[in-house]
Amino acid sequence: MNISVIGTGYVGLVTGTCLAETGNDVLCIDIDESKVKKLQDGVVPIYEPQLDVLFERNITAGRLKFSTSLEEGLKHGDIIFLALPTPEDEDGSADLSYVLGAATDIGKLLTEYKVIVDKSTVPVGTADRVTQAISKETTVEFDVVSNPEFLREGFAVEDFLKPERIVIGSSSDKATELMERLYRPFVRSGNPIIIMDEKSAELTKYAANSFLATKITFMNEIANFCEKVGADVDKVRIGMGTDSRIGKRFLFPGIGYGGSCFPKDVKALHKSGKDNNYDFDILNAVITVNDRQKRILLPRIDAFFKGELKDKKIAIWGLAFKPETDDIREAPALYIIEDLLKSGASVTAFDPEAMENVERKFGDQISFATDMYSAIENADALIICTEWSIFRTPDFNKLKSLMNAPVIFDGRNLYDVEDIKNEGFYYSSIGRKTIG
Numbered sequence: 001m002n003i004s005v006i007g008t009g010y011v012g013l014v015t016g017t018c019l020a021e022t023g024n025d026v027l028c029i030d031i032d033e034s035k036v037k038k039l040q041d042g043v044v045p046i047y048e049p050q051l052d053v054l055f056e057r058n059i060t061a062g063r064l065k066f067s068t069s070l071e072e073g074l075k076h077g078d079i080i081f082l083a084l085p086t087p088e089d090e091d092g093s094a095d096l097s098y099v100l101g102a103a104t105d106i107g108k109l110l111t112e113y114k115v116i117v118d119k120s121t122v123p124v125g126t127a128d129r130v131t132q133a134i135s136k137e138t139t140v141e142f143d144v145v146s147n148p149e150f151l152r153e154g155f156a157v158e159d160f161l162k163p164e165r166i167v168i169g170s171s172s173d174k175a176t177e178l179m180e181r182l183y184r185p186f187v188r189s190g191n192p193i194i195i196m197d198e199k200s201a202e203l204t205k206y207a208a209n210s211f212l213a214t215k216i217t218f219m220n221e222i223a224n225f226c227e228k229v230g231a232d233v234d235k236v237r238i239g240m241g242t243d244s245r246i247g248k249r250f251l252f253p254g255i256g257y258g259g260s261c262f263p264k265d266v267k268a269l270h271k272s273g274k275d276n277n278y279d280f281d282i283l284n285a286v287i288t289v290n291d292r293q294k295r296i297l298l299p300r301i302d303a304f305f306k307g308e309l310k311d312k313k314i315a316i317w318g319l320a321f322k323p324e325t326d327d328i329r330e331a332p333a334l335y336i337i338e339d340l341l342k343s344g345a346s347v348t349a350f351d352p353e354a355m356e357n358v359e360r361k362f363g364d365q366i367s368f369a370t371d372m373y374s375a376i377e378n379a380d381a382l383i384i385c386t387e388w389s390i391f392r393t394p395d396f397n398k399l400k401s402l403m404n405a406p407v408i409f410d411g412r413n414l415y416d417v418e419d420i421k422n423e424g425f426y427y428s429s430i431g432r433k434t435i436g
């Protein structure tokens with residue numbers, strides 16, 4: 001099939017590449033000229049495991065191309081995917097200007113039947129608004145489909161190629177049939193393609209993300225309570241997670257959820273509720289607790305240094321909002337760095353992939369190390385913000401010899417408390433006893 005994808009970010013580029021992988025002829029469009037130039041030169045502008053291999057293979061095969069021209073995109077694709085940003089607006093709602101703006105432009109350029117697929121995460125009713133925006137500009141026949149994306153960054157290719165489910169919201173048999181044909185190669189193992197109306201599809205996406213954010217937040221509250229009563233959240237987590245109704249996944253406490261989606265999507269669903277005279281009390285609590293959780297280590301660090309953080313040398317391991325990505329949107333590490341700088345501490349950070357993005361934000365206000373050990377040289381404390389695998393089994397003797405003092409604040413519970421006690425560290429983690 002001929003496919004066009006508008007927007008070549010994390011979702012658009014993965015969608016385009018993976019659809020080319022199953023033999024489709026894909027043209028990806030982006031408004032960002034420098035990004036398109038890079039893509040045309042064969043450079044993947046983001047870090048996403050496996051993407052480079054598929055990208056190169058499909059470019060070489062001539063099935064994956066890039067352009068800045070929406071007009072070309074509309075000519076090429078039978079199906080036009082919108083993978084455009086829906087960032088948080090000032091009032092917490094999803095900013096639909098990219099999606100509706102593209103819809104208007106599409107309306108102006110439409111010359112024959114197309115299926116317009118919304119892959120961006122958008123509030124209930126957006127498919128109707130996209131339809132209206134296009135219809136204002138044209139009398140040509142078209143269908144709008146809601147097809148929310150559930151991939152995770154860091155596993156985006158794997159998630160796209162082997163999805164647990166595909167949700168298609170459509171009221172057109174013609175469009176539904178095309179979408180099913182496109183996605184059939186990805187669900188050969190038997191996972192479902194779930195067909196529903198557009199509004200239910202749009203809400204499915206927000207409900208899934210908000211439920212997962214709530215699950216994490218609930219565990220963060222349990223972790224905080226564990227510290228008050230001397231329980232160990234890792235034991236509680238395993239004790240709970242073995243109940244198949246609860247499940248083992250997404251029960252890891254930490255310094256809050258971040259990323260480009262959970263924070264904005266929880267707020268957008270909360271705002272959608274308000275707009276429709278419904279108070280999502282539970283989401284209000286999730287937002288408040290997560291904001292607090294992102295900064296939970298700071299008072300502890302401050303207390304450890306007896307309020308004298310000024311000129312202390314603090315090392316940070318992990319800047320990305322989670323491992324296996326260079327994405328720093330809403331990363332808890334950013335909040336911690338801001339607070340440390342306000343307190344007058346100096347910060348040296350190391351992250352395997354996200355340092356360039358953080359440098360763009362903080363410039364020379366913080367230093368960056370070339371590896372995890374040079375980050376901790378002469379450090380008065382180490383803070384762990386992201387659970388990259390390389391941080392899991394460090395050489396503790398090397399840490400002790402390089403640091404000014406053996407002090408670790410672990411926002412991701414990487415180490416066994418008893419093991420680290422034997423290593424002679426001061427060790428503070430989330431929901432477990434503090435050592436030292």
Ligand SMILES: NC(=O)C1=CN([C@@H]2O[C@H](COP(=O)(O)OP(=O)(O)OC[C@H]3O[C@@H](n4cnc5c(N)ncnc54)[C@H](O)[C@@H]3O)[C@@H](O)[C@H]2O)C=CC1
Pocket residue numbers: 006007008009010011012029030031032035083084085086098101102119120121122149150151152153260261
């Ligand atoms: N990042 C993720 O893991 C996931 C994101 N989503 C949703 O997918 C949507 C896109 O997210 P990301 O890919 O992360 O965004 P992104 O910010 O990484 O990429 C968006 C791309 O759209 C381009 N763009 C903006 N306006 C344009 C226009 N008028 N024409 C052509 N291109 C244009 C930008 O230059 C950028 O390259 C959002 O609604 C997000 O909530 C859904 C599932 C997963």
Ligand SMILES: O=C(O)[C@H]1O[C@H](OP(=O)(O)OP(=O)(O)OC[C@H]2O[C@@H](n3ccc(=O)[nH]c3=O)[C@H](O)[C@@H]2O)[C@H](O)[C@@H](O)[C@@H]1O
Pocket residue numbers: 121149150151152153154209212216249250251252253254255256257258259260261262321322
């Ligand atoms: O809509 C989206 O953009 C995507 O949002 C999340 O994916 P992602 O943000 O890439 O990452 P997750 O692995 O879900 O992690 C999100 C945040 O929760 C935190 N988290 C996750 C799991 C956990 O047990 N504990 C925890 O604190 C992570 O550290 C991270 O900050 C969802 O998992 C995807 O299904 C969805 O498509």
